[in-house]
Amino acid sequence: MDQAMAGTLSPDEAPAERWHFGMRALLAAALALGLLGFLFRDGIAELLHLWETKEEYSHAYLLPALSLFLFWQKKNELLARPWRGSWAAVGLCAAGLLVFFVGQLSAIFAVIHYALFITAAGVVLAYAGTRNLRYLWAGLVLLLFTVPFPQFLYQAMSTKLQLLSSELGVAVIRALGVSVYLEGNVIDLGSFKLQVIEACNGLRYLFPLASFGFLCAYLYRGPFWHKVVIFVSVAPITVFMNSLRIGIIGITVERWGQAMAEGFLHDFEGWAIFMACLAVLFAEIAILSRLQRPPASFSDSFFVEIPAPTPPGARAHDQPLPASFLACLVLVSVSCVVSLVVGNRPEITPPRSDFEEFPLQVGEWVGKREMLDKIYIDALKFTDYALINFRRDDNAAPVNFYVAYYGSQRAGESAHSPRSCIPGGGWKIEGLDTLEVPLSAAGVPLRVNRVEIGMGDNRQLVYYWFQQRGRVITNEYLVKWYLLWDALTRDRSDGALVRLTTMVPAGAEFSVGDKILQDFIASLGDKLDAFVPR
Numbered sequence: 001m002d003q004a005m006a007g008t009l010s011p012d013e014a015p016a017e018r019w020h021f022g023m024r025a026l027l028a029a030a031l032a033l034g035l036l037g038f039l040f041r042d043g044i045a046e047l048l049h050l051w052e053t054k055e056e057y058s059h060a061y062l063l064p065a066l067s068l069f070l071f072w073q074k075k076n077e078l079l080a081r082p083w084r085g086s087w088a089a090v091g092l093c094a095a096g097l098l099v100f101f102v103g104q105l106s107a108i109f110a111v112i113h114y115a116l117f118i119t120a121a122g123v124v125l126a127y128a129g130t131r132n133l134r135y136l137w138a139g140l141v142l143l144l145f146t147v148p149f150p151q152f153l154y155q156a157m158s159t160k161l162q163l164l165s166s167e168l169g170v171a172v173i174r175a176l177g178v179s180v181y182l183e184g185n186v187i188d189l190g191s192f193k194l195q196v197i198e199a200c201n202g203l204r205y206l207f208p209l210a211s212f213g214f215l216c217a218y219l220y221r222g223p224f225w226h227k228v229v230i231f232v233s234v235a236p237i238t239v240f241m242n243s244l245r246i247g248i249i250g251i252t253v254e255r256w257g258q259a260m261a262e263g264f265l266h267d268f269e270g271w272a273i274f275m276a277c278l279a280v281l282f283a284e285i286a287i288l289s290r291l292q293r294p295p296a297s298f299s300d301s302f303f304v305e306i307p308a309p310t311p312p313g314a315r316a317h318d319q320p321l322p323a324s325f326l327a328c329l330v331l332v333s334v335s336c337v338v339s340l341v342v343g344n345r346p347e348i349t350p351p352r353s354d355f356e357e358f359p360l361q362v363g364e365w366v367g368k369r370e371m372l373d374k375i376y377i378d379a380l381k382f383t384d385y386a387l388i389n390f391r392r393d394d395n396a397a398p399v400n401f402y403v404a405y406y407g408s409q410r411a412g413e414s415a416h417s418p419r420s421c422i423p424g425g426g427w428k429i430e431g432l433d434t435l436e437v438p439l440s441a442a443g444v445p446l447r448v449n450r451v452e453i454g455m456g457d458n459r460q461l462v463y464y465w466f467q468q469r470g471r472v473i474t475n476e477y478l479v480k481w482y483l484l485w486d487a488l489t490r491d492r493s494d495g496a497l498v499r500l501t502t503m504v505p506a507g508a509e510f511s512v513g514d515k516i517l518q519d520f521i522a523s524l525g526d527k528l529d530a531f532v533p534r
Helices: 002-006 023-039 041-053 055-073 087-106 109-128 130-144 151-175 203-219 224-232 234-256 263-290 323-342 374-380 418-425 476-489 510-524
Strands: 017-020 181-183 186-188 193-195 315-318 365-369 384-391 399-406 428-437 446-455 458-468 471-473 495-504
Touching (some): 023 041, 055 130, 087 323, 087 476, 151 234, 203 224, 203 263, 224 263, 234 263, 399 510, 418 428, 418 458, 428 510, 495 510
Antiparallel strands (some): 181 186, 458 471
């Protein structure tokens, strides 16, 4: 009896059970990875191109490895029981594949990139099951930071951050006793003028710091509200430190010349400010650690946990292949075949005339061509443009005629809305509404955005609209919807922004400008049709 009892282990002493990935599971996972890679090959190639060419996303190369590390951290919890899979995740995978075909048929890469994330998350959860989501969610969210923002959201953020950084940077310069004047994004130091361009908007700090801030908040051991503060504080830290950088550049340019804003020193300042952002974030974590009850040290509240090794003698079982995961493999396999049949439809680019041929005589209006600086051409990324100042003999204020044409908007390049760009030039929007111009081409009413702007004693009236594949659109979000719809149904994504601007004399009503612009539109007639195809 004693011998029998000696040979029996209590539940606490019994060897632990662990579920590992056998050869069958590993081959199935490799097959899923290969199928996803094949299906999303064009989207992945474009994603890697964006990571390589845009500094805002250059950190994204590290995120998949960090995501795998977060999964590995939870390996003991994940392998403590067999995975049952999730049929709800099959629905998520199917939704991702549907979004993929929308992206493929429209050839809009932003849609394909989000489809890749949705589909991959569906496949993972179809295998692991939603019960394991609490161990996998952080790694999946971190992967979401690898997906670039849609271009129209990026442009809106960039414009607002440029203005805010310019204002705070000028505040720093003034605080150090230097006289400076700000017009939009132009910092006037008297002897020098600094343009706070799109590259100085701070997004190259914000995007990597946001992903790093999320990682820090996840690893932090403390109250949930501390975690929220850590992540949310990334934005003000970035804005403040980027503004400080602009202020430092302004001070050094004032004292030592324009060279301080260029070349190695400019890049070194950017690197130093980024490291300073990290230092501020770590200092914040240290302060929050001391606010805990009882107070904790930085090392106690913020450290990287290494999973414990598998207990000796643990019984290992192969993870089963859930039917939900096999269903996802079938869906992805079928999608690969369908994608080969559908193929990448070539985009139709209708024939058009170059704006070099645009007439300089529009009714009674005589024009003179102007040129944009290269810095703006590089930022706007249009296919062709016209910038012409038109005058009339009756001493009416001139009309600035600007059209930016995009032969393709599939890769994200599209017109910057004047509503976002106008404040960057130092102008203040005093009124904004839509207006139906009674006379346009063939006498058909034309609906335009009407913007009243001012800077000091100067006032201007702006009309603008988006002329997109035969439509005249005033709503920026409708532009994006019709871009997707026309790419799906017509294989076209070309379009243009048309903007007319005139000065309003001091003391005059804006209605004076309305008459000038509406007279010009009546004279313009259908002359744009040869340059912006319907």
